[in-house]
Amino acid sequence: MVEIKKSTLIWIVIGILLVAALFITFKSANTGTTTGNVIDTTGWSENEIMNYEMHGTIPARVSGSSASSGSGMVGGC
Numbered sequence: 001m002v003e004i005k006k007s008t009l010i011w012i013v014i015g016i017l018l019v020a021a022l023f024i025t026f027k028s029a030n031t032g033t034t035t036g037n038v039i040d041t042t043g044w045s046e047n048e049i050m051n052y053e054m055h056g057t058i059p060a061r062v063s064g065s066s067a068s069s070g071s072g073m074v075g076g077c
Contacts, residue, residue, distance in 0.1 A: 039052070039058070044059065
């Protein structure tokens with residue numbers, strides 16, 4: 001049976017983790033955002049736009065496909 005040194009095994013594990021981290025990083029960077037999911041903010045007040053940008057809340061008066069069916073939060077805290 002081939003005996004592998006402990007330090008060699010540690011470097012192999014570090015290499016595998018590095019490759020996995022790079023793969024996940026590039027995969028998430030390539031997903032990007034699409035323009036199909038942009039919410040139309042025309043007619044919103046400055047306060048509503050600020051609340052959407054800072055907190056992800058969508059005004060209750062907004063209807064249609066752009067409003068979420070849940071709590072009204074896009075990202076939420």
